[in-house]
Amino acid sequence: xQDDWTAVERFRPDGAAPVVLVCEHASRHxxxxxxxxxxxxxxxxxxxxxxIGALAVARGLAERLDAPLVxxxxxxxxxxxxxxxxxPTAIPPVSEVFEIPGNQGLSDTAxxxxxxxxxxxxxxxxxxxxATQRARVAGPVALITVHSFTRIYLGQERAVExxxxxxxxxxxxxxALQVEQTRxxxxxxxxxxxGAGDGVTYTLEKHGESQGLPALMIEVQNDLIxxxxxxxxxxxxxxxxLRAILPQPGQTQEATA
Numbered sequence: 311x312q313d314d315w316t317a318v319e320r321f322r323p324d325g326a327a328p329v330v331l332v333c334e335h336a337s338r339h340x341x342x343x344x345x346x347x348x349x350x351x352x353x354x355x356x357x358x359x360x361x362i363g364a365l366a367v368a369r370g371l372a373e374r375l376d377a378p379l380v381x382x383x384x385x386x387x388x389x390x391x392x393x394x395x396x397x398p399t400a401i402p403p404v405s406e407v408f409e410i411p412g413n414q415g416l417s418d419t420a421x422x423x424x425x426x427x428x429x430x431x432x433x434x435x436x437x438x439x440x441a442t443q444r445a446r447v448a449g450p451v452a453l454i455t456v457h458s459f460t461r462i463y464l465g466q467e468r469a470v471e472x473x474x475x476x477x478x479x480x481x482x483x484x485x486a487l488q489v490e491q492t493r494x495x496x497x498x499x500x501x502x503x504x505g506a507g508d509g510v511t512y513t514l515e516k517h518g519e520s521q522g523l524p525a526l527m528i529e530v531q532n533d534l535i536x537x538x539x540x541x542x543x544x545x546x547x548x549x550x551x552l553r554a555i556l557p558q559p560g561q562t563q564e565a566t567a
Contacts, residue, residue: 315341316383317431320439321369327377328447328557330440332455332513334391334432336365336381347387347412358405359385361458363535363544368456370545375552378443380436382428387413389428392455392512395421399509400429406464436517450557452482453518453525457510458532459503468503471496473529475504477511482524485555495547496534503529524557 316339338360340346346354353359365381372379382391386402387410393400401421403414443451461468472490474483483500490498504510511527518525528548535541 314339315427317428318435319381319383320435321379321381322372322376323378323439325372325375325377325379325443326446327375328443328449329375329377329452329454329552330436330443330517331368331372331375331377331379332436332453332517333361333365333368333379333381333457334455334513335361335386335457336368337383338385339383340385340388344388344412347410349387349408349410349412353405353408353410356406356408357458357460357532358408359387361456362532363530363541364456364458364532366538366541367458367530367535367545367548370542371454371456371549371552374545374549375556378439380432380439382432384428389424391429391432392510394512395425395429397509397512400425433513433516436513440517440521440523451523452556453514453523454552455513455525455527457527457529458535459529461531461533463503468531469497470499470502470529471531471534472498473500473502473504473527474498475501475506475511475514475527475529477506477515477519477525479519479525482526482555486526486528486551489551489554493551 368379387405390400401413401416401424403410474486476483487498487500514525514527530544535544
């Protein structure tokens with residue numbers, strides 16, 4: 311059987327913009343040898359398996375901004391690429407309301423195998439893309455990750471439609487929020503519906519802030535982007551916001567803060 315443990319997809323690798331786009335939870339693919347992790351039905355297509363609409367938005371941004379995009383190619387139920395191996399949610403035994411039989415009682419060896427087959431090649435590809443883009447633009451590069459979230463979570467409705475998240479340096483997120491509040495189209499907030507304390511900023515810190523780069527995580531309510539036309543409209547909207555805040559050619563790193 312052909313190995314279908316695919317870790318990463320790349321789009322627009324020759325993009326010239328001073329930004330690298332990331333979509334860790336782009337896919338709901340589960341390798342055949344895992345037998346759907348013992349799941350059936352809604353668990354395999356729901357938000358638990360992937361960020362619905364996020365890849366369409368990220369690809370739309372890549373086209374509109376002329377930016378490279380690095381996307382995950384396997385479901386976060388197999389391994390969450392936005393988590394380190396030691397995180398209990400890297401390979402979740404339970405996700406939202408779903409128990410994941412294929413993730414329960416895994417040995418350290420089995421966990422390490424998934425890490426090596428998915429996390430390592432994905433993050434190696436992302437690090438390479440960031441380094442290439444920094445050399446290409448000869449200046450500051452921003453790291454932008456794209457995610458989606460459910461309007462209702464565990465029975466509670468979320469008021470926010472767009473969230474701008476950061477790890478510890480909030481300059482880019484605050485700039486984005488200021489643009490959003492001026493435009494007034496979506497209910498927007500900082501570090502909603504999640505924040506760094508929820509363990510969701512691993513990629514931002516690993517490839518952005520720790521490298522001295524401006525970094526931003528965008529969370530979009532998935533009702534808005536599940537239809538293709540909704541994803542396209544959101545890509546248009548976010549591209550306009552990002553153009554207003556991204557580093558410009560010839561700009562120093564300090565000038566982007």
